[in-house]
Amino acid sequence: MEANKVTKSHKPLSDGGMAKEEFIRVGTTLYKIVEQPRLSGGYVKKRIPWNNETLRQDYGKDYIGSIPKYDGFCTVPEHIGYRPVIGKFLNLYEPIDHQPQEGDFPSIRSLVEHSFGEQYELGMDYLQLLYLQPVQKLPILLLVSEERNTGKSTFLNFLKALFQNNVTFNTNEDFRSQFNSDWAGKLLIVVDEVLLNRREDSERLKNLSTTLSYKVEAKGKDRDEIAFFAKFVLCSNNEYLPVIIDAGETRYWVRKINRLQSDDTNFLQRLKAEIPAFLHFLTNRKLSTERESRMWFNPSLLHTEALQRIIRSNRNRLEIELSELLLDIMATMNVDSVSLPYCAVDALTGKGGETSSA
Incomplete structure (x- = not known):
């Protein structure tokens, strides 16, 4: 590492x-x-x-x-009271060099309002928990929009500026690679243009979001199990199926991001300049929520229409796959229709009955 x-x-x-x-x-x-x-x-x-x-x-x-x-390495995430050495172990978690200082942060406030909309206070809670309670599990944050110039990438770059070397940018292929040592000890794993629409991708992402330990593997080295506290922030231009999300899933927080009214080329620099004031604010702010789940938030608070759209798209995909399978069976058996028990079809689609080639 x-x-x-x-x-x-x-x-x-x-x-x-x-x-x-x-x-x-x-x-x-x-x-x-x-x-x-x-x-x-x-x-x-x-x-x-x-x-x-x-x-x-x-x-x-x-x-x-x-x-x-x-004696060895350890990974203990801290932003306040950071310790580079703990006992005889060297801390792999990186300090952030921002010094909180009282002041205003209009650009950051504007970015949070744009990204979280009516869930502004929840968005502030999310950022505050990242800063003050870095080991707390948090939902997978997914920002989606088919439009361009929405500020999704700006939000990722802001997180990188805020938490510096404790944020890593991954690609879709990185999630499928067996070598993952570059994730080790990171606070945030962010992906721009995510497209993880295979079932195994979705399952791995969900498991990583809640696991407490993780096997790190680097080329030419033995696997090593470490504590895992990373959170995932994903962006996508696909509003319908960027990842597979099933009905009843509570590990995702999906936000539809609207187009920006103007394109400010200096916006990121202003965000960076306001970070000390923002951290001072987070240090003294009272959380608007209390811990109600393993990912802090009550799942009902994070329910959005953008989440429902992905769930519906996934259900439609299952229906198409099931229909294609049944048509193949009908062609093989040379029959015009086939009936399935309601329970079998309902388990996948919420529907049941007879399928006909007509």
Whole structure:
């Protein structure tokens, strides 16, 4: 597992001559702390496995005895009172470098109002819980709209700016990959343009949203079970079947996002500038809800027409698949109609009766 930390410095540690390099040892593995340039500017701090012999060649045989040593890694998410080291373990969860400061945040308020509409206070609760109670399970947030320029991606980028390296952007393929070490220790897993309309994708997503532990697998390394506290935020241009959601499912919070009235190219920068004031607000705000389920919210509070639309679309898909199967059976048996017990059909569609080729 590799931890990243974005720095605002415009010069890496080694610019301008041989600067003091940083090394640590975790368990029996030596790491060099490096500053890797980012395409978007600045640098990201990374741990790179290093070689003991190379260290001795560069610094002499006695230097290795002076580097910090830890028994292993841990992942303890905290935003207030963050601890980089807990006991003899190095915390893989990244600190956020925002300092809460009293002030106003009109752009962030506008974004939350646009994204959550009549559920504005619930949206504020969601963001507050992410900040103050990062291990609390929360519903899978799904933002949908067939229209362009709705601000869905802006909301994801705001979450990234807010929680920094504790947010990872995934693709649809990432959910199907057996290698998942880059998810480890993240607060939020976000996907733009999600399309997970296979049953196995849906089941995996639901299981991940509620599981307490998770098996991490990286190339060339043994699987390791860790605590899992990540939340999922998904965006899609498909309002009807971006993921499979069955009737009675309570793990999704689906919001239909309307088109923005104007396109402000500086909006994200204003959002970033308001984060200290927003965090001060969240620290002192009283939650509008109390914990009523494993995902905090009472499911009835999160019921939306956008959710119902996806459930109806999934039911229609099942009806089509069932009809195609019955037509194949009828063709094979050379009959004009076939009858099924009401209970069999009703289990899938809520209907029952006779199917005819007419």
